[in-house]
Amino acid sequence: MVKKFFAEFLATAILVLLGCGTAMGFTLQGQLDGGAMVAIAGAFGVSILVLAYTVGPISGGHANPAVSFAKALNKELSWKEFGLYVFAQVVGAFFGSLLLAMVMWTWKSGVSGATGLYTFQNPDFWKDGVVIADVVTGVHGTPTFLNVMLSTMAEMGMTFLFVLAVLGLTSKKEWSSFAGIGIAIALFGVHLVGLPLTGTSVNPARALSALVFSMFNGQDLAYKGLSLIPAIVGPFMGSFAAWSAFHGFFGKKAEAQEAQA
DSSP: HHHHHHHHHHHHHHHHHOOOOOOHHHHHTTOHHHHHHHHHHHHHHHHHHHHHTTTTHHHHOOOHHHHHHHHTTTTTTTTHHHHHHHHHHHHHHHHHHHHHHHHHHTOOOSSGOOOSSSSSSSSSSSSSSTTTTTHHHHHTTTOOOOHHHHHHHHHHHHHHHHHHHHHHTTOOOGHHHHHHHHHHHHHHHHHHHTTTTTOOOOOOOHHHHHHHHHHGGOOOOOHHHHHHHHIIIIIHHHHHHHHHIIIIIIHHHHOOOHHHH
């Protein structure tokens, strides 16, 4: 279990370093265009691809509490293991964010003169951005119930798609050789859709670490508190919905096939 703990810790730290590090680089250069979004989505996809084939054989390479939650519901993890996985993932996310802070803390450029730690790491990073900026922060940058609800629904939907892909691709041993590729493509696609909408959390551990570090970005406590709802609640809701769909449809079909065999 100790190996699994450190594997999840390392996996989440690497995900934050590569994914959020790429986002911060573009942010600090003021290049938040379509090409940057593709690159950022690609960084997250490549990260999970590498992790799937390195730490995957040890712990599964979840690097995401929402994935571990679905695996626990699917009885692939005990609830005790789930708790340890989440703890390792949260600590790993904070460690990764801390390393990024140490490297970039004095580079105060990008969005609103921020350090970049807050930007692209949670689902309300743009005060003045595109399309969904009003959905996330309200017309004048103040979150409302509708803003939070819409952001939570978006995060739920994106996490549903990602976790459903994880459950499906890891459901059969014969698919293990290419499961990591499919999961990476799913995460890449989710980020392509989500970056212009919410910033794409789909990972409560990564979002929580970013929200804590955002204290140094001048955001007030009420703003950050509301940000926790779409960033954390949304992914867990999406994870539960994905497990329900997988178990309710594909799971029963698989059980019937096994019974006939």
